[in-house]
Amino acid sequence: MRENYKTIGELTECEIIIQKSRFIGYAKRAETEKEALEFIESIKAKHRSANHNCSAYLIGEHDSIQKANDDGEPSGTAGFPMLEVLKKQGLKDTVVVVTRYFGGIKLGGGGLIRAYGKATTEAIAASGVVERRLHFLMKVTIDYNWLGKMENEVRNSDYPLKDIQYTDGVALLIYVPRDKKDDFTGWINEMTNGQAMIESLESEFLEFKIG
Template sequence: MKRISDYDTILNIYEDEITLKGSRFIGILMPCKTEEEIPVCLEKVSERYRNATHYCYAAVFNGSERKEKSSDNGEPSGTAGKPIQFMLKGSELSDVICIVVRYFGGTLLGTGGLVHAYSEASRIVLDKVSRHTRTACAVYRFTLDYGYYSTFESKCRDLMARNPQCDYSDKVDVKAWIRIDDDEDFVRRITDLTERHVMLKQSDDEYIEDAFVRK
């Protein structure tokens, strides 16, 4: 089974622009987790920047299992979507869309000029971003006797990406988020500390937003 991995994304919208021979190129970088969100993002931008000549874009989405889509939106083939996509790939961000809005200024830029303009409009907005890491975790559910729980907390704390979720009754039902890279170490530790008296149920891997910072 293919495992997910950590990746960087953004939480906010960023904008910047350049002017080249009278044409305005406005770069907008927005969160975009799925292909279905692309038209929603384009609609928001077109409502804000009405009557533009072109709304070109590139998107990288689907978390660490990156998928890509781009559009020249009427510009000559390969002069807009691909340059934006190239800049996005270089940033190593995912779940983002970069839309470059062009207002034509009356002077044709040629193929090289367009590639430069769309690349530069993407670059300057990417330079402004504050990165946010989504941490890939293995998710385990298990039940512990109270005698084992305090040992679990002390021995496995460094492997957990966030505080465990616990329900207390005659025993402790635990849901734990473990960083993917620490998965095997966690299974070994908890098996040893409970003297194999634990039944681990593993759920699908998840991304979490609020992982502990490693010390």
């Protein structure tokens, strides 16, 4: 099963000017190559008159799919440095597109590499990076007499409370980090004198902003 990983938060447009050329960067989460390609095509459609719409993406738990496209820029000066930024930042399931409107001044190979790398970095910063952390959704069933104490303790803990279900008894649905399951179980048993029924329902990733 996939471990915790970093990826893109919200899609945001970011623009920088370098030697009169406009570089517009976009970074987005994409969990399949199809999603990445569709996003690239959407940016190309939005900027049909641009000189270049360069792109790069990493897909899969082990980056099994990774592509870079210079879209008419000299080979290795756009897509590859963009891909390298994604790798250096440790991002997963991420696609980035940098649109260039030529300003009349040639940047040279080194200048292009720096420009596309900077535009990619700025696009990532604008969108924000999140860490997706794997949690178990735990169901804790108790008698009503335990509810006040337990709800208060859970809400003041580091375990996110998803929901409270009221039936013959009461069940709290609580997110627990994968590596804290045993600690959580011991904590609940101690709090309720072993009178709680604890079940693991499913695994989910929760997102936490970085920086």
